[in-house]
Amino acid sequence: MTLQQWAFSFHGRIGRKAFWAGIGVCGAGLFLLMSLQGLFKLPVEVIMVPVLMVMYPAAAIFTKRLHDRNKRGGWALMLVMAWALTTPDWSLAGDFWQWGLGRFLPIFIVMIMVLDCGVFKSLDEGNRFGESTQPVDKIDRSEE
Numbered sequence: 795m796t797l798q799q800w801a802f803s804f805h806g807r808i809g810r811k812a813f814w815a816g817i818g819v820c821g822a823g824l825f826l827l828m829s830l831q832g833l834f835k836l837p838v839e840v841i842m843v844p845v846l847m848v849m850y851p852a853a854a855i856f857t858k859r860l861h862d863r864n865k866r867g868g869w870a871l872m873l874v875m876a877w878a879l880t881t882p883d884w885s886l887a888g889d890f891w892q893w894g895l896g897r898f899l900p901i902f903i904v905m906i907m908v909l910d911c912g913v914f915k916s917l918d919e920g921n922r923f924g925e926s927t928q929p930v931d932k933i934d935r936s937e938e
Contacts, residue, residue, distance in 0.1 A: 801816070806928050810915075814912060816852070824845065861923035862916045869907075872907060876899070
């Protein structure tokens with residue numbers, strides 16, 4: 795698999811090494827964008843386009859890793875749900891619900907997704923998303 799397919803295609807399967815490399819690159823890109831926004835006080839409208847340009851490869855990488863675990867890419871939408879649970883003002887709810895919905899549930903969702911995609915091994919046999927995990931050029935080099 796080429797780097798272009800790795801970052802922009804939603805088809806195929808990737809292993810844990812390629813997943814962590816992609817999440818690291820996307821995380822660094824988001825950190826850089828948020829630092830620039832804080833430093834130069836950029837409006838949200840200006841920063842959203844580059845943020846979406848970084849989130850697209852992150853979604854493709856998550857989807858391919860979920861495919862490797864024999865799950866549909868739609869499971870990555872759980873991360874959107876976790877983010878959506880952190881944004882409302884839960885102060886009108888009781889103390890338990892503020893903690894449960896605003897803090898515990900989003901952390902739990904992210905933890906499960908990180909465990910599933912980043913820690914658990916791939917399925918060695920073929921599945922409905924491909925025969926086997928595809929090596930990524932310049933990331934999954936075999937030692938020669």
